[in-house]
């Protein structure tokens with residue numbers, strides 16, 4: 476099944492469940508191979524911001540890093556400075572972990588700090604003044620397995636299970652621009668789900684699917 480077919484299949488479903496679908500394992504492998512062939516996985520720098528190449532580090536040089544989230548499932552909203560004076564702020568990270576929890580069973584997972592930095596850079600690149608609307612953050616293995624059983628669109632080994640992936644959109648940026656900006660960062664995985672109106676971003680290998 477191609478990702479386009481997957482998108483069409485998914486678009487027939489209703490509400491957030493349809494928006495949480497992930498790429499099937501088979502397509503993921505196909506695209507992972509494609510991405511590897513195009514960008515060359517060995518080209519990534521192994522430095523301070525390992526998942527974010529040097530040319531992207533500019534926003535990270537700012538004195539503080541903040542993030543705002545709007546969880547569409549729970550209605551919760553936060554805006555926090557999560558990094559300042561050279562270090563991550565524990566309390567802010569806890570707040571982020573909490574709002575990005577598995578809303579089905581309230582299980583909280585530590586979210587990868589590299590993912591937060593990717594989102595901060597993405598937000599800067601887009602010049603957005605809005606909070607990230609969160610369609611899916613952390614997913615417990617149980618929730619993910621349940622979703623996987625219900626739909627071929629949900630990956631069995633989703634990076635959401637590791638707290639290393641998020642599905643987002645922004646109210647003041649076109650989804651296609653969010654997608655382009657995420658791709659241009661060349662950091663981690665990027666999935667494009669226009670029919671469900673979200674972009675998936677993760678801290679895995681550089682790869683992409685669901686778009687041109």
Ligand SMILES: [Zn+2]
Pocket residue numbers: 497611635640641642675676
């Ligand atoms: Zn996702």
